[in-house]
Amino acid sequence: xxxxxxxxxxxxxxxxxxxxxxxxxxxxxxxxxxxxxxxxxxxxxxxxxxxxxxxxxxxxxxxxxxxxxxxxxxxxxxxxxxxxxxxxxxxxxxxxxxxxxxxxxxxxxxxxxxxxxxxxxxxxxxxxxxxxxxxxxxxxxxxxxxxxxxxxxxxxxxxxxxxxxxxxxxxxxxxxxxxxxxxxxxxxxxxxxxxxxxxxxxxxxxxxxxxxxxxxxxxxxxxxxxxxxxxxxxxxxxxxxxxxxxxxxxxxxxxxxxxxxxxxxxxxxxxxxxxxxxxxxxxxxxxxxxxxxxxxxxxxxxxxxxxxxxxxxxxxxxxxxxxxxxxxxxxxxxxxxxxxxxxxxxxxxxxxxxxxxxxxxxxxxxxxxxxxxxxxxxxxxxxxxxxxxxxxxxxxxxxxxxxxxxxxxxxxxxxxxxxxxxxxxxxxxxxxxxxxxxxxxxxxxxxxxxxxxxxxxxxxxxxxxxxxxxxxxxxxxxxxxxxxxxxxxxxxxxxxxxxxxxxxxxxxxxxxxxxxxxxxxxxxxxxxxxxxxxxxxxxxxxxxxxxxxxxxxxxxxxxxxxxxxxxxxxxxxxxxxxxxxxxxxxxxxxxxxxxxxxxx
Amino acid sequence: xxxxxxxxxxxxxxxxxxxxxxxxxxxxxxxxxxxxxxxxxxxxxxxxxxxxxxxxxxxxxxxxxxxxxxxxxxxxxxxxxxxxxxxxxxxxxxxxxxxx
Numbered sequence: 001x002x003x004x005x006x007x008x009x010x011x012x013x014x015x016x017x018x019x020x021x022x023x024x025x026x027x028x029x030x031x032x033x034x035x036x037x038x039x040x041x042x043x044x045x046x047x048x049x050x051x052x053x054x055x056x057x058x059x060x061x062x063x064x065x066x067x068x069x070x071x072x073x074x075x076x077x078x079x080x081x082x083x084x085x086x087x088x089x090x091x092x093x094x095x096x097x098x099x100x101x102x103x104x105x106x107x108x109x110x111x112x113x114x115x116x117x118x119x120x121x122x123x124x125x126x127x128x129x130x131x132x133x134x135x136x137x138x139x140x141x142x143x144x145x146x147x148x149x150x151x152x153x154x155x156x157x158x159x160x161x162x163x164x165x166x167x168x169x170x171x172x173x174x175x176x177x178x179x180x181x182x183x184x185x186x187x188x189x190x191x192x193x194x195x196x197x198x199x200x201x202x203x204x205x206x207x208x209x210x211x212x213x214x215x216x217x218x219x220x221x222x223x224x225x226x227x228x229x230x231x232x233x234x235x236x237x238x239x240x241x242x243x244x245x246x247x248x249x250x251x252x253x254x255x256x257x258x259x260x261x262x263x264x265x266x267x268x269x270x271x272x273x274x275x276x277x278x279x280x281x282x283x284x285x286x287x288x289x290x291x292x293x294x295x296x297x298x299x300x301x302x303x304x305x306x307x308x309x310x311x312x313x314x315x316x317x318x319x320x321x322x323x324x325x326x327x328x329x330x331x332x333x334x335x336x337x338x339x340x341x342x343x344x345x346x347x348x349x350x351x352x353x354x355x356x357x358x359x360x361x362x363x364x365x366x367x368x369x370x371x372x373x374x375x376x377x378x379x380x381x382x383x384x385x386x387x388x389x390x391x392x393x394x395x396x397x398x399x400x401x402x403x404x405x406x407x408x409x410x411x412x413x414x415x416x417x418x419x420x421x422x423x424x425x426x427x428x429x430x431x432x433x434x435x436x437x438x439x440x441x442x443x444x445x446x447x448x449x450x451x452x453x454x455x456x457x458x459x460x461x462x463x464x465x466x467x468x469x470x471x472x473x474x475x476x477x478x479x480x481x482x483x484x485x486x487x488x489x490x491x492x493x494x495x496x497x498x499x500x501x502x503x504x505x506x507x508x509x510x511x512x513x514x515x516x517x518x519x520x521x522x523x524x525x526x527x528x529x530x531x532x533x534x535x536x537x538x539x540x541x542x543x544x545x546x547x548x549x550x551x552x553x554x555x556x557x558x559x560x561x562x563x564x565x566x567x568x569x570x571x572x573x574x575x576x577x578x579x580x581x582x583x584x585x586x587x588x589x590x591x592x593x594x595x596x597x598x599x600x
Numbered sequence: 601x602x603x604x605x606x607x608x609x610x611x612x613x614x615x616x617x618x619x620x621x622x623x624x625x626x627x628x629x630x631x632x633x634x635x636x637x638x639x640x641x642x643x644x645x646x647x648x649x650x651x652x653x654x655x656x657x658x659x660x661x662x663x664x665x666x667x668x669x670x671x672x673x674x675x676x677x678x679x680x681x682x683x684x685x686x687x688x689x690x691x692x693x694x695x696x697x698x699x700x
Binding site: 232238260263273275 | 665
């Protein structure tokens with residue numbers, strides 16, 4: 001019995017193999033820790049070996065224009081990130097807003113604007129730490145701002161075709177099917193409208209965002225800061241006792257240690273004299289302790305400022321979480337070679353939000369412990385290599401702003417404008433921009449190659465191939481018919497129904513895979529209804545990127561999950577209404593901007 | 601480390617010899633304690649043969665100074681070497697003692 005003669009529930013054998021492969025693949029991705037690129041490759045291998053796809057189709061993903069564009073864009077983005085564009089944005093746009101609503105707007109708009117050109121994950125990774133510090137400055141819990149940060153990057157990414165991989169994949173497939181390329185700014189107006197609605201919704205639903213202490217807060221309790229101040233030799237308090245100077249108990253903290261030129265005194269008796277050159281170590285609220293500089297004429301010590309947000313020039317403090325399965329579990333840093341191997345020092349350990357009182361290097365580590373590590377400011381920590389042991393969440397060292405910042409920004413803008421005006425096609429333009437970034441030394445060849453994420457490219461290529469299989473085996477067509485049977489022939493209802501399903505499927509699978517799989521379904525449905533598929537696909541692009549309701553819906557959600565101290569349910573609470581609001585906004589605006597036109 | 605206390609020209613003189621480090625400090629403090637009981641006389645600490653002074657030593661000097669000042673007396677330091685002078689300079693004690 002051939003594959004075409006076996007028909008069960010309307011699907012032939014190849015279709016069933018595809019369905020089984022897709023379901024197995026997503027179960028494996030959800031429930032195991034296997035590398036996603038390997039899982040996708042495995043799925044392609046099954047489809048190829050079982051004859052569902054021929055060699056050409058099976059490997060079409062690797063030669064797909066959109067996958068190549070994504071690869072080349074990694075280099076362009078590397079040029080932008082290595083020249084400090086993000087730093088410039090942060091410096092000039094975040095500011096000191098007076099209310100939560102303004103803060104949300106100030107945060108979400110620049111993040112969305114950046115994400116529409118850069119990788120969403122890059123933008124969020126760089127903003128996480130900045131937002132944590134910013135939230136402290138504003139007196140707002142970071143959990144109130146980190147979800148909006150992640151949402152903004154997702155909604156911003158939709159605004160251009162190059163902003164997010166599913167847009168490139170869907171537009172690439174559209175070009176393959178119709179021979180017409182979509183404009184790089186095709187999604188801009190609908191995307192901006194959804195962003196606008198999204199920002200308003202976040203402000204309106206702010207109560208649904210949890211008010212939670214971040215895990216690092218354990219390091220930031222009032223009594224946990226230590227600040228070192230230096231006594232100048234000509235200080236008027238030299239020769240006076242600690243009690244006479246009135247610094248034993250100061251507003252916001254206490255003196256825990258005096259370091260004379262030859263001796264450390266701790267605990268400090270009231271009668272201890274102050275000498276020039278002494279280092280006074282205070283524990284408490286940094287701002288208020290630093291007032292002693294004014295009142296007592298002390299100065300900042302040139303090292304040893306143990307705070308999270310006063311990262312001074314002489315040290316780099318990084319926060320990391322002990323991962324599940326880490327080899328550091330049940331060991332102490334003091335007895336391992338970790339510090340020596342990685343050239344960093346453990347400063348403090350926190351467990352379940354509380355700083356562990358023991359000497360940090362003697363603490364037997366557990367999964368989920370938060371470590372505060374110190375290393376030299378120049379040191380580039382290989383977070384990838386350490387990722388099996390520790391997950392680093394604070395942002396990378398960002399380079400300073402200079403002339404190259406303008407060069408890299410100009411290259412990016414030129415690329416978008418030339419593509420939007422259809423002077424040069426996107427693929428060629430992306431290559432030119434990548435070459436320009438390298439020639440202008442916005443990033444080194446090494447940085448460029450390191451920026452290309454082959455694992456992600458492999459997943460994208462795999463997603464495209466799965467989309468092809470879903471189409472070739474007739475699954476897309478059957479599903480399209482099925483949806484038409486249920487939804488009738490009203491195009492807006494059909495569009496809404498497919499977008500609705502896509503929005504929820506994309507919560508559990510990658511946005512790109514959802515885009516590749518739903519493209520044929522949406523395309524077929526539009527054609528069956530006798531309408532031009534273009535507006536349907538624009539709506540699909542926005543839908544597959546609108547995964548707000550689970551932390552696994554997007555890699556950016558995962559980035560903010562631990563630093564925000566979130567729970568799974570936090571995402572569901574605000575994400576479900578967001579999914580529905582953005583879906584409604586999406587369908588509305590797409591139909592306004594791109595009215596449905598019957599196929600010629 | 602040796603400490604000798606004697607009276608010269610109506611002033612109490614403490615002659616210190618050796619290293620006034622943390623280890624020697626308690627003994628020196630004890631040896632110098634009679635200076636705290638003296639009434640109506642200024643004090644000279646002769647450091648000509650003092651090789652080193654630790655923060656513990658400075659603490660002793662400071663206690664003698666404060667005690668003397670409360671009684672309206674003066675404390676002078678005599679003949680410090682470069683090593684000890686550096687320590688006095690860094691700690692700012694050079695500004696609170698009188699030197700002769």
